[in-house]
Amino acid sequence: MNHRYDFVYLFDVTDGNPNGDPDAGNLPRLDAETGQGLVTDVCIKRKIRNYVGLIKEEQPPFEIYIKEKAVLNQQHERAYQASKLKSESKKLPKKVEEAQKITHWMCENFYDIRAFGAVMTTEVNAGQVRGPIQFTFGRSIDPIISSEHSITRCAVTTEKEAEKQQGDNRTMGRKFTVPYGLYRMHGFVNANLAAQTGFDSNDEDLELLWSALANMFDHDRAAARGQMSPQELIVFQHESPLGNAPAHKLFSRVKIERTASNGEAGPPRSFSDYSVSVDDSDLPSGISIERKI
Amino acid sequence: MKNTSIFLRLWGDYACFTRPEMKVERVSYDVITPSAARGVLEAIYWKPQIRWCVDRIHVHAPIRFMNIRRNEVASKISVNGPKKSMKEGKGHLGLYVDEDRQQRAAIVLRHVDYVIEAHFELRDQSEHPKKHYEMFKRRVDKGQHFQQPYLGCREFSCDYEWIDPLEIAACPESLQGQKELGYMLHDIDFDDDCTPRFFRAVMNDGVIEVPPFHGNEVLS
Numbered sequence: 001m002n003h004r005y006d007f008v009y010l011f012d013v014t015d016g017n018p019n020g021d022p023d024a025g026n027l028p029r030l031d032a033e034t035g036q037g038l039v040t041d042v043c044i045k046r047k048i049r050n051y052v053g054l055i056k057e058e059q060p061p062f063e064i065y066i067k068e069k070a071v072l073n074q075q076h077e078r079a080y081q082a083s084k085l086k087s088e089s090k091k092l093p094k095k096v097e098e099a100q101k102i103t104h105w106m107c108e109n110f111y112d113i114r115a116f117g118a119v120m121t122t123e124v125n126a127g128q129v130r131g132p133i134q135f136t137f138g139r140s141i142d143p144i145i146s147s148e149h150s151i152t153r154c155a156v157t158t159e160k161e162a163e164k165q166q167g168d169n170r171t172m173g174r175k176f177t178v179p180y181g182l183y184r185m186h187g188f189v190n191a192n193l194a195a196q197t198g199f200d201s202n203d204e205d206l207e208l209l210w211s212a213l214a215n216m217f218d219h220d221r222a223a224a225r226g227q228m229s230p231q232e233l234i235v236f237q238h239e240s241p242l243g244n245a246p247a248h249k250l251f252s253r254v255k256i257e258r259t260a261s262n263g264e265a266g267p268p269r270s271f272s273d274y275s276v277s278v279d280d281s282d283l284p285s286g287i288s289i290e291r292k293i
Numbered sequence: 294m295k296n297t298s299i300f301l302r303l304w305g306d307y308a309c310f311t312r313p314e315m316k317v318e319r320v321s322y323d324v325i326t327p328s329a330a331r332g333v334l335e336a337i338y339w340k341p342q343i344r345w346c347v348d349r350i351h352v353h354a355p356i357r358f359m360n361i362r363r364n365e366v367a368s369k370i371s372v373n374g375p376k377k378s379m380k381e382g383k384g385h386l387g388l389y390v391d392e393d394r395q396q397r398a399a400i401v402l403r404h405v406d407y408v409i410e411a412h413f414e415l416r417d418q419s420e421h422p423k424k425h426y427e428m429f430k431r432r433v434d435k436g437q438h439f440q441q442p443y444l445g446c447r448e449f450s451c452d453y454e455w456i457d458p459l460e461i462a463a464c465p466e467s468l469q470g471q472k473e474l475g476y477m478l479h480d481i482d483f484d485d486d487c488t489p490r491f492f493r494a495v496m497n498d499g500v501i502e503v504p505p506f507h508g509n510e511v512l513s
Contacts, residue, residue, distance in 0.1 A: 021362065022362045022363075022364065022396050023360065023362040023398065029361075031359070032359065033357075033359070033403065040361070040363055040448070041448040042363055042364070042365075042448075046390075063386075063387070064387065065370070065386065065387050065388060066366060066387070066388050066390055067387045067388065067389055067390065068389070068390055068391060098376075099372060102372055102375045102376060102379070105375060105379055106370070106375055109386075110386075118369075118370055119369045119370065120369065120370040120371075120372060130440075130447075134440075134441050134443070134447050134448070134450060135448060136306075136448060136449070136450050137306070137307070137448065139306075186450070188441040188450065190439075190440045190441060192439050192440055193440055240437070242432065242437035242438065242439065243435070243436055243437040243438060244435065244436075244437070245435065245436045246435075246436025246452065246453075246454070247436060247441065247450075247452065248436075248452035249436065
């Protein structure tokens with residue numbers, strides 16, 4: 001990989017909870033100062049891991065290290081590719097070399113370690129991999145409201161409860177949703193660190209990242225999640241691995257405005273209440289823009 | 294000001310310069326540490342021939358905190374698992390997040406804006422300082438970097454620009470006067486078995502003077 005990439009990712013949620021806050025009883029995460037909704041970086045990474053695990057069926061070289069049980073194809077005792085690494089003739093103590101070999105082998109086999117990095121603890125400090133992919137928090141364009149819904153279940157969990165209710169058997173539950181929120185996240189793919197972990201040396205990893213961002217919500221349906229969809233993936237490709245322009249200046253070319261039809265009048269309720277424009281006039285040399293969704 | 298002094302403005306939505314004494318539920322220092330500032334400079338430009346030294350930190354936004362709680366995994370990868378699998382050519386690796394989960398809160402900074410005043414020392418005296426200075430400046434002007442710089446944690450990436458020392462604005466009113474920030478991490482001494490060294494951070498009208506790393510004011 002010999003380009004730097006900076007990207008803007010837009011996704012929306014309709015009547016769902018994109019990312020619950022464990023500190024607030026699973027309410028949608030909120031920036032208390034502005035009222036904008038938040039989705040953490042690790043939440044998006046989780047979805048990418050799940051998608052890659054699903055598409056590549058958990059096989060090396062696309063295995064996923066940090067797994068969720070739910071998406072796991074339980075396969076017992078699979079053969080791993082034996083590592084055929086020539087140990088480099090450096091004057092390092094044997095232990096460091098071994099650790100590096102292991103780190104290298106892990107990178108080769110696991111997509112998420114190659115992409116996001118991992119910490120491998122050893123008594124020698126050779127087991128930290130910084131991955132090339134870096135995400136920031138996703139944040140909604142407008143302040144969000146979270147609605148609370150009381151729901152009922154026509155069954156109870158224990159006999160004791162049934163006795164208490166004299167056979168009425170009802171349980172109440174709560175559910176939080178965001179009626180609509182359009183979220184914007186920024187991300188970076190770094191060619192220099194990609195070289196260190198071997199990311200995209202198979203010419204597949206990067207495409208897999210883009211396709212994960214485009215398709216991962218389709219494989220992540222859940223009662224809590226409502227309807228989540230990717231709306232835009234705007235990728236700025238730099239010609240040089242170091243980059244050709246400051247990221248913040250590129251990001252400011254992506255403008256999201258409320259459309260005139262709805263105006264600022266009502267709360268946004270669908271993606272058509274927004275218009276996304278990408279200013280591609282006088283691009284710095286060496287920058288190309290691709291809208292992938 | 295030395296002739297290799299650089300001034301770099303950094304700003305970002307969030308930052309977390311974790312206090313070492315509060316690492317489980319992360320709590321950020323009030324301001325960027327010299328160590329984190331050095332990391333940002335190295336992310337933009339570094340060569341083994343130079344060493345970045347942070348001289349001053351100018352704080353340009355009021356200090357505000359916010360709380361985030363996230364699900365994290367509780368363990369790290371042990372080396373023995375992969376070793377065994379490599380040898381035997383089979384085995385189970387991977388962590389199951391739902392069985393190995395911990396929720397950790399972080400108290401992070403919001404909307405930070407700093408100017409870092411720093412210079413580099415040559416570790417190799419045959420080098421020409423001008424060369425590194427110009428390369429750094431060129432990179433900053435073009436927005437080039439080795440990797441995206443960040444404020445303490447990689448999810449809190451930051452933007453940067455070259456700033457003329459004459460253009461450095463006054464700090465906001467809430468930071469005027471003298472503020473004691475207590476003992477703060479200066480940096481880790483990698484030549485001395487990774488010993489952390491601390492200094493007493495005092496902010497005068499938004500400016501923190503960073504003592505030389507090996508000076509008497511810095512304790513390990």
